[in-house]
Amino acid sequence: MKRLLVLEDGTVFEGNGFGSERDSIGEIVFNTGMTGYQEILSDPSYCEQIVTLTYPLIGNYGINRDDFESITPFTGGLIVKEHSLFPSNWRSGYSLDEYLKMKDIPGLSGIDTRKLTRIIRSHGTLKGALISGNADPAEVLEKLKAIRLPVNQxxxxxxxxxxxxxxxxxxxxxxxxxxxxxxxxxxxxxxxxxxxxxxxxxxxxxxxxxxxxxxxxxxxxxxxxxxxxxxxxxxxxxxxxxxxxxxxxxxxxxxxxxxxxxxxxxxxxxxxxxxxxxxxxxxxxxxxxxxxxxxxxxxxxxxxxxxxxxxxxxxxxxxxxxxxxxxxxxxxxxxxxxxxxxxxxxxxxxxxxxxxxxxxx
The missing domain is CATH 3.40.50.880 (Class I glutamine amidotransferase (GATase) domain)
Structure with missing residues (x-):
């Protein structure tokens, strides 16, 4: 499933969608941790933000029942370089893809997360949209520039x-x-x-x-x-x-x-x-x-x-x-x-x- 990331500065990334198929708009932020993606996804402080993980391989130890920071995740989306399809850990209950589908969180993989991080570091935090690969990025960009992110998180x-x-x-x-x-x-x-x-x-x-x-x-x-x-x-x-x-x-x-x-x-x-x-x-x-x-x-x-x-x-x-x-x-x-x-x-x-x-x- 092809999916696009459109940034408010006009940059477009094309990659592979996983998790939920819904579109998502939010603030694009990055996290430099090598582990802890389960805790990040379930941290309420990421409410409606689309999180980029700079570590290249995410999901290799799966999702377990114990390491959540909240029962209901509020994260707006997840962006990774590569996500593991077959996790290997004795505590793993399901894969990252299965968890994102379960909690209706869209994911994007297969893009240059280093480039995206450098853009954020250069220009500051940007609004972004995760959309279907069939959507028109120009139309999304106009909507993205006009939209005001919610303040009631x-x-x-x-x-x-x-x-x-x-x-x-x-x-x-x-x-x-x-x-x-x-x-x-x-x-x-x-x-x-x-x-x-x-x-x-x-x-x-x-x-x-x-x-x-x-x-x-x-x-x-x-x-x-x-x-x-x-x-x-x-x-x-x-x-x-x-x-x-x-x-x-x-x-x-x-x-x-x-x-x-x-x-x-x-x-x-x-x-x-x-x-x-x-x-x-x-x-x-x-x-x-x-x-x-x-x-x-x-x-x-x-x-x-x-x-x-x-x-x-x-x-x-x-x-x-x-x-x-x-x-x-x-x-x-x-x-x-x-x-x-x-x-x-x-x-x-x-x-x-x-x-x-x-x-x-």
Missing amino acids: VERVSAKTPYASPGRGRRVVLVDFGMKHGILRELNKRHCDVVVVPHNTSAEAVLQLNPDGIMLSNGPGDPKDVPEGIEMIKGVLGKVPLFGICLGHQLFALACGADTEKMKFGHRGSNHPVKDLQSGKVAITSQNHGYTVREASLLHTDLEVTHLALNDRTIEGLKHNSLAAFTVQYHPEASPGPEDANGLFDEFMELIETKRKVGNR
């Missing part, structure tokens, strides 16, 4: 009602802006009594759950499109210890008076070096974000930069100078990938304990 991927993941330890309210299951797994591993709440839950409703700590999850899109989350963070800051990841980090910055901006092509991969400015140590991290906190906007806030990306010096971590709150732009819960930063969850537990001891005096 967080509303689409967030939980609709609260639910509990019971434990006998500290009560943590996890605000779901597009939560990866890895975050929930790390909290459960530490015996936390977790209550997951929707993205638009008010500060009053969060505090009524009597949490020991509040976790702000990752999620898709522009943080400025989530005003409910920003207002909620303003209402809970200083009352309960807070830890934010990725979109949660950006929302925390906005709630504290800082600003965010869209990056040229974002960070997506599992080998990004980040420096801890306090210890001087460098961690290799997993990342997936297209927005960043503007460093100049921190000048008149109570926020301090704790981590920096060594590749481009963008902000990767913040803490509040007087309140019990810290955030990181990268993913300490990542799997597969480096677990260098996994200890941040333990730091969150220690922050909760310190706050509880002070409160009991």
Whole structure:
């Protein structure tokens, strides 16, 4: 099945279609990880994005039942150099092609993914369309230039009602802006009594759950499109210890008076070096974000930069100078990938304990 990729700059790639036969329009992004395609496809932060994987062979270990980051994938499409038709792994339940058909996600293979990645790096993230090989690229290009991508991704991927993941330890309210299951797994591993709440839950409703700590999850899109989350963070800051990841980090910055901006092509991969400015140590991290906190906007806030990306010096971590709150732009819960930063969850537990001891005096 012939399939075309049309970019808004007029570039057209012709390759082989696999997975779903439907057409798809979305932002074209690239991920540099060598493994983890199952987690990438099921990561809600890729909502309606068409993901290009730079590693040349994808699908060789198949799809298994255990490594999903969400039950329902929201990815708009997948582009690879080559996809494996016959996976070989003892955990494999079905092939990549079978999974994409099952979840109605279109795929494209047989194109030069290095060339596509270089275009994105040169021009910045582009809109693109995966279409049938029989379609007219010129007609699609006009539609592509005129279309405005949706801004309600967080509303689409967030939980609709609260639910509990019971434990006998500290009560943590996890605000779901597009939560990866890895975050929930790390909290459960530490015996936390977790209550997951929707993205638009008010500060009053969060505090009524009597949490020991509040976790702000990752999620898709522009943080400025989530005003409910920003207002909620303003209402809970200083009352309960807070830890934010990725979109949660950006929302925390906005709630504290800082600003965010869209990056040229974002960070997506599992080998990004980040420096801890306090210890001087460098961690290799997993990342997936297209927005960043503007460093100049921190000048008149109570926020301090704790981590920096060594590749481009963008902000990767913040803490509040007087309140019990810290955030990181990268993913300490990542799997597969480096677990260098996994200890941040333990730091969150220690922050909760310190706050509880002070409160009991």
